[in-house]
Amino acid sequence: MPAAIWSGRNATAEQAAADLTATLRAELGLAVPPLAMPLPAGSTGVPAGSLLPPRERFSGMPMPTxxxxxxxxxxxRRFELRAEILSGRAGFRRSLGLGRLLYAVPLAPAIPSAVELTAPDAATPARFDGDPATAHRLNQDPDVLDTGRALTPTSAGRDRTHSWRVDRRLTIEPLPEGSVLILQTLHRSTPRAWSLSAAGVLDFARRVEACLG
Known part of the structure; x- marks a missing residue:
């Protein structure tokens, strides 16, 4: 499908899940696709024990979840993904669309406290802030910085009229063993389909691990 939109008879969570896992399989070169568990819009958005944070009370997205x-x-490698499926209309038909994607990737290096990729204003390139030593090492690696910025867009939409903004979300948080990368991204259209940026997120996790040693 050319866009992450499901309409008519295909506007079901089951069809969205099938396409999402098929896309993950293709992007990551997996022998079999992973399983996708549908969770109600009114839930926390994660099962018990997940590394992902619960969903926000207000999504800020232009359509309901x-x-x-x-x-x-x-x-x-191990990772978790929560994909928002949004409800809307395509012409006179009910439709579903793919919203924000939130990844959690466990990392081997331990850190004393969290760091976050953030910018004080739109004119300033985002940099890591938080634990001083960890942030310094990440900010000294231009590839990590550039890739982190590229993976966390703050706007989406097909043109200036039909667009919306999302918060940048990229943190590395300590765990009892190691740490975890939490990264929010958006799907991208490709010439023949659409991408979940899964390969890019996992490669970024590898770069962060190499940077932090």
Whole structure:
């Protein structure tokens, strides 16, 4: 499908889940697709024990949330993904669309406290802030900075008239063992389909691990 939109008879959580997991399989070169668990819009958006934070009370998205799709994958490395499925209309037909994507990727290096990719204003490039030593090491790596910025867009939409803004969200938080990367991104249209940026997120996690040693 050319866009992450499902309309008519295809506007179901089951069809969205099937397409999402098929896309993950293709992007990551998996032998079999991971499973996607639908979760109600009124839920926390994550099952018990997840590394992902609960969903926000107010999404800030231009359409209501129909449901969430939750993925807990073990290959090519462990990661979790929560995808928002938004409800709307395409012409006279009911439709569903893909909203924000939130990844959680466990990392091996331990850090004393959290760091966040943030910018004081729109004119200033985002940099890591938080634990001084960790932030300094990440900010000294231009590839990590550039990739982190590219993976966390703050606007979406097909043109200036039909667009909206989302908050940048990229944090690295300590765990009892190691740490976890929490990264929010948006799907991207490709010439033949659409991308979840899964390969890019996992490669970014690898770069962060290499940077933090």
């Amino acid at each position: 129909h449901c969430f799709l939750y993925v807990d994958a073990q290959a090519p």
